[in-house]
Amino acid sequence: MTQSTTPSSAAPAATELPEEALALIGVKKTRRVLVTVRDIKRFAQAIGERNPVHYDEEYARCSRHGTIVAPPLFCQSLTFDDVSPSELAPDGSPVELNVPIPAQRAMGGGSEYVIHRLVRAGETLTVTSQLKSLYTKQGKNGLLYFIVVETAFTDERGDAVATENATYIKRV
Amino acid sequence: MTPTTQIPELEITPDAMQIFMFSAVTWNRHHIHYSKDAALAEGHQDIVVQRALIGNFLARLLTDWLGDSGEIRELSWKVVHSALPGKKLRCQGVVTGESRLGSRRILSCDLKIVGAEQQTIATGAARVELPGID
Numbered sequence: 001m002t003q004s005t006t007p008s009s010a011a012p013a014a015t016e017l018p019e020e021a022l023a024l025i026g027v028k029k030t031r032r033v034l035v036t037v038r039d040i041k042r043f044a045q046a047i048g049e050r051n052p053v054h055y056d057e058e059y060a061r062c063s064r065h066g067t068i069v070a071p072p073l074f075c076q077s078l079t080f081d082d083v084s085p086s087e088l089a090p091d092g093s094p095v096e097l098n099v100p101i102p103a104q105r106a107m108g109g110g111s112e113y114v115i116h117r118l119v120r121a122g123e124t125l126t127v128t129s130q131l132k133s134l135y136t137k138q139g140k141n142g143l144l145y146f147i148v149v150e151t152a153f154t155d156e157r158g159d160a161v162a163t164e165n166a167t168y169i170k171r172v
Numbered sequence: 173m174t175p176t177t178q179i180p181e182l183e184i185t186p187d188a189m190q191i192f193m194f195s196a197v198t199w200n201r202h203h204i205h206y207s208k209d210a211a212l213a214e215g216h217q218d219i220v221v222q223r224a225l226i227g228n229f230l231a232r233l234l235t236d237w238l239g240d241s242g243e244i245r246e247l248s249w250k251v252v253h254s255a256l257p258g259k260k261l262r263c264q265g266v267v268t269g270e271s272r273l274g275s276r277r278i279l280s281c282d283l284k285i286v287g288a289e290q291q292t293i294a295t296g297a298a299r300v301e302l303p304g305i306d
Contacts, residue, residue: 039197042193042196042197046190046197046225047194047225047228047229047231048184048190048232049228049232049235051235063240064240071228071231072231072234072235072243072247073224073227073228076198076228077197077198077199079198079224080199082199088201091203091204091214092201092203093201093202094200094201094202105214105215106204107204107220107223107251108222108223108251109223109250109251110223110248110249110250110251111223111227111247111248111249112246112248113227113246113247113248114246115243115245115247118243166223166224167250
């Protein structure tokens with residue numbers, strides 16, 4: 001769904017995406033993150049999930065998982081890089097959305113999330129994110145810019161744990 | 173759980189504390205999730221429930237239904253209207269198909285979140301896995 005632009009020395013057309021934005025597509029950033037029991041417990045509380053398999057070690061030990069496991073979409077808590085506030089845009093939106101396009105107001109659009117297995121407390125995951133695609137659509141009140149960010153989560157053996165393709169929308 | 177099975181509805185009313193907690197655990201510092209002034213300035217009616225939290229509401233709909241025996245394998249959703257604090261959300265789903273992957277049962281589901289004014293907040297789809305009978 002990547003939109004290409006036609007090189008031109010003239011002023012860019014409204015639907016044209018800047019070359020410097022398109023150049024960011026496919027550039028990967030990688031981090032490693034240790035997942036703790038506390039991380040899982042807090043995520044479960046934040047989403048309103050009360051299943052004790054996410055926080056009660058004794059209960060979890062007797063479950064089919066044998067240990068504390070995270071809710072299915074837990075990897076979302078690892079998606080946004082914890083950069084300094086000075087590195088964020090003025091609206092505080094995640095640094096993953098810092099794409100040089102002529103639009104500022106960001107909002108979430110949707111997501112495609114694949115879960116290979118539940119995350120377990122105590123494991124270290126590798127988080128690899130990249131700008132997957134950029135495209136525009138004409139909205140009711142102006143041009144909408146769609147930013148698709150892919151985040152892949154793998155375990156210490158390199159096996160896939162989860163992958164999310166999240167779509168964000170920016171408006172002027 | 174056969175095709176056309178209705179998934180038991182889940183009602184959730186997110187509040188400002190939940191939106192705050194979710195921003196905290198995801199380290200999402202976008203101001204439309206905690207500053208009403210900023211949210212209004214960007215054209216929203218209030219602070220906004222995060223896209224990702226909307227997905228977790230759909231995940232809870234599925235895990236509440238599946239219990240400990242099944243697991244979500246794929247979940248997709250699209251936010252159609254902003255969800256706001258204090259406004260009840262009704263998470264709904266229906267099983268639309270079933271297939272086999274070896275001894276495992278894979279169910280396809282269509283999902284939806286309906287707001288207090290009957291507006292569609294989000295649409296979604298999922299594939300969930302259940303242990304087989306073999």
